Amino acid sequence: MTPTIVRTLARADPDAISRLGAAGVATVHEAQGQSGLLRPYMRPLYPAARAAGSAITVLCGPGDNLMIHAALAVVRPGDVLVVTTFSKSSDGMFGDLLAESCRAHGVAGLVIDAGVRDTTEITALGFPVWSRAVSAQGTSKTIAGSVNVPIVCAGVSVTPGDVVVGDADGVVIVPRESVPSVLPAVEQRLAKEERTRARLKAGELGLDIYGLRDVLSQRGVVWRD
Amino acid sequence: MTPTIVRTLARADPDAISRLGAAGVATVHEAQGQSGLLRPYMRPLYPAARAAGSAITVLCGPGDNLMIHAALAVVRPGDVLVVTTFSKSSDGMFGDLLAESCRAHGVAGLVIDAGVRDTTEITALGFPVWSRAVSAQGTSKTIAGSVNVPIVCAGVSVTPGDVVVGDADGVVIVPRESVPSVLPAVEQRLAKEERTRARLKAGELGLDIYGLRDVLSQRGVVWRD
Amino acid sequence: MTPTIVRTLARADPDAISRLGAAGVATVHEAQGQSGLLRPYMRPLYPAARAAGSAITVLCGPGDNLMIHAALAVVRPGDVLVVTTFSKSSDGMFGDLLAESCRAHGVAGLVIDAGVRDTTEITALGFPVWSRAVSAQGTSKTIAGSVNVPIVCAGVSVTPGDVVVGDADGVVIVPRESVPSVLPAVEQRLAKEERTRARLKAGELGLDIYGLRDVLSQRGVVWRD
Amino acid sequence: MTPTIVRTLARADPDAISRLGAAGVATVHEAQGQSGLLRPYMRPLYPAARAAGSAITVLCGPGDNLMIHAALAVVRPGDVLVVTTFSKSSDGMFGDLLAESCRAHGVAGLVIDAGVRDTTEITALGFPVWSRAVSAQGTSKTIAGSVNVPIVCAGVSVTPGDVVVGDADGVVIVPRESVPSVLPAVEQRLAKEERTRARLKAGELGLDIYGLRDVLSQRGVVWRD
Amino acid sequence: MTPTIVRTLARADPDAISRLGAAGVATVHEAQGQSGLLRPYMRPLYPAARAAGSAITVLCGPGDNLMIHAALAVVRPGDVLVVTTFSKSSDGMFGDLLAESCRAHGVAGLVIDAGVRDTTEITALGFPVWSRAVSAQGTSKTIAGSVNVPIVCAGVSVTPGDVVVGDADGVVIVPRESVPSVLPAVEQRLAKEERTRARLKAGELGLDIYGLRDVLSQRGVVWRD
């Protein structure tokens, strides 16, 4: 495969992206049939990190951030960089200088299946990052890769322009073409959760709300004192 | 083994539970002969999490929270849910709705050798949780398991009604029948630590306070410039 | 090898140590040719932890802190304890009493390739710690080891008197004899980063600042829409 | 808890033990309701390792084999040593000398949630071992522990006298009092597997043999070309 | 996404598949530009395992093998099952009965990002398997999933009909549409390796054969005695 930087991509509707972001990772993941969640080793740099945007995919050599620099030439405000490496690496491929550059170009966040550094500065900047590691390990800028080709990041396929939602629970990918069907499911779920929350707060049991007493007896679970 | 939900259990004295909780995990663990500590991969969801209560044990299928719902039918205020799975899982088996339900029934905390989600909401609620992972991965409510049977959680045997103490250092289990003997040992240790702390703050060396210079020379350790 | 406690060591210039500390881990690591970084599993106990000092090396048995007590007999204000074990351990070999003792003797921080406990108290004390784990697991004070001999800690050779710098990004070791050459490189790098940061904030691309467009084309990377 | 060596224990019927051993780990685990399996990180030292016997439980300090020596004073021919440590360790606590001693006393095998060494010699001897690691790391003989008290090994509770079955698939524990009920379930399962194997070899599908086509359609799985 | 079993798929030319298989994983991976390799935690069950075939993709619930049974209804001789799970699992989802069924239908091998069991029997059968774990942990046959939809297995995207090659080095995926271009690259590489091997056996240095002395000096590497 020739290493390639693709400049253009279709993006989802900004209002849809923002509503998915407001719903949060757990709800979006459930609403699209419990799919699209990145492996749970992907953790936010700080607990308040929260982002939603269109995926700019970046495929790098391990310990090399040449292609992240290239990606910044094709981003648009509101995009989220989704970075992976040919082979597993925890090196610190992204630091505060790149975070400043992301900010200058309106990038909404970074999801990287590798390491980041300058974490104090990035946190102070309020730039949302999800990574597999924090590491100051220095990197090079010499290995060819690609931007905006389909990749696998932390166990999930990501196509450029897919919607990325990240919060304290992790990161979920919504394929761009699924957005129109996932969005109503998300909002239905939010409404239903609201009603369930009220009942649970009032002391009703999930066993009764979800009809689980029958499930227990069908499965042969016995009650005793 | 028939899957079973046991409704009743003997609990330790509430005052004893509360004094163990105040002493904290490290002190309780030492006072009962360095035993009962859950593996250190069990981490609090937020640093200020702190809880002590009687263990309600819950054995679930991996990625299934049916039995957590069942457990809420038998809890009493002050209990702590201690959840494990048949086989290793990091799926998000507990979220903010279950946390609300726990709150409504007076549950004092959750210890789960699996994943949790809705972590922002649970933290805002101030509900103490210790888990092996944060993950939004959705789960089912269909697999039979048991409540209030003896289980192994994160490497430690837990019998229903054992005392669970959790803080920033992790989680320790005190067998219910050991509480009467552990409690005085805890308070003796607290008093002794207080005296040692004062001496260390004044600049005395542990070598002298604990008589370790002899240990060093018995072990053949030499001093040189 | 006879277990030995060495009382004396050469230390780097205090002003140099303090300037390395101010520069931070990522910059120091880069300035000395991307070397000396401890493995990224070494994490600070709290995000604001920051320290720089002369390494007092400590080699302990797994789950035994006898030699940490011994090390406190030879520290001087501004030193950093760098602790490793014969075989891998995550036991809580250091707690708040030892932290108080460190404070009383002016120790600037702790780097330990094992576990720590009493983390709430140590955090409240503001004593900076980097460790591989948090664990309340109790330890003994009986196994012979050494103080101020060359050790390997988290993958890096440390000689007594080397400069240790720790912050939110991890821990880096600067060999004492390299300090005079590393320090100017650090300051040059800081100045250069400052200039680059300004350009990136203004919207210039790393591709242009670092001349990476040529690298991309030399590596055969193609651009397309 | 006072460290204790218990000399006597009830054992299961030798013929039952031998029939459980012949059935193998996977079948026994299924027959007792998918329970009792040690975590899969427990691997045999060599692929042909196979053993069944009564559990002699051994609780050791990490990196210390004093209590394994003590256990050899209470074993009987046909017993299996089941060893765990207070805190996680991979040190080589068992080598060829202990294997010779086991052989001399008729011990049928070793299950150890830690490391072993002298693996060439132990393999040549044909002494079956399951461990979490191979490591030559030397150990001590100085830490008090217990023999024949209830322990947790690799995630499973083991009571002295429980039946231990190990083969290339891992290790399973059958509580002694369950043996009479598990054994017929094992033999029923073996017979059923034999019949199913014949049908599968003849080309029938599991979908038809197990009635899974209905399960698929109940779950909403659709077929298409 | 509706769970779906797709019955039909395009396959690569059988002769091409067999030539890719003969070339082996390392060579195929290099020839297609160092891409397509499954994560190295995927290990063969026995060292002589070797297979090449068309991917039948299978997406299962964790610890559930319903969809493997479904996949056997759509395989053709020479296919390789490539199985993954919604969330990480090491349970033993495949055993000797399924291996017999695979054999009866001409399946050439199994690649599963989960566990397998009955490993002695599968090895005796000579059925090639690559997995992340060996585990006897029992599973269910109740969770809906899909067959022959695009999946991610061990970090790599797999489309039904892609060519799967496995040997002692691991597993590599060749996208079906790349086969015509990868095959000549493979054969060119084999020829070149043959020539290089002869020169290296004769004592020539890689430094000279690959022109690396220049690379060393361009990179500033110095030689000294």
Next chain:
Amino acid sequence: MTPTIVRTLARADPDAISRLGAAGVATVHEAQGQSGLLRPYMRPLYPAARAAGSAITVLCGPGDNLMIHAALAVVRPGDVLVVTTFSKSSDGMFGDLLAESCRAHGVAGLVIDAGVRDTTEITALGFPVWSRAVSAQGTSKTIAGSVNVPIVCAGVSVTPGDVVVGDADGVVIVPRESVPSVLPAVEQRLAKEERTRARLKAGELGLDIYGLRDVLSQRGVVWRD
């Protein structure tokens, strides 16, 4: 640090190396005071792998084998390559072509804290290898590093010319200057093990041979029925 290839080094006496190799890893590690053992994740490629030689140290970029090629220009018959990387990698940096080259130059084995590939061919060749992983992941030949400078490999400091001993139990390093003192300790230990083995085979207990009954009672261990 300027990347450097050092051509010359002092080596230990060949006869001493061969006697250390014959004694094996566990014995050598014990005889030098339980030190020098590489972390147990370093495993032989095949169980019969066995080697002893003088360390040629090689420091590479992650996923790059340029410096292994350079090292082959300075090896002498009987040397063992000891390879590490700047940051953690499991890529397959060594394959059958390099193994042939090693053979042609008399290299006695390879110890690499990274991955290897072409494992079938290397095993057939009988070239002994210890590594952290098997991986076909392709690598580059472009990153500057060093040969014959002090390195840390798998947690242990290695100086060029140190003696490396590897067998089925792992790998141990004997500092060159310690060889004269370690060798007699090794032989003493071998003799003592021989005598102990005879006594254990005859049924004597380690408790009696090592005087451990006293240790047990000093530690407060009680015996009961």
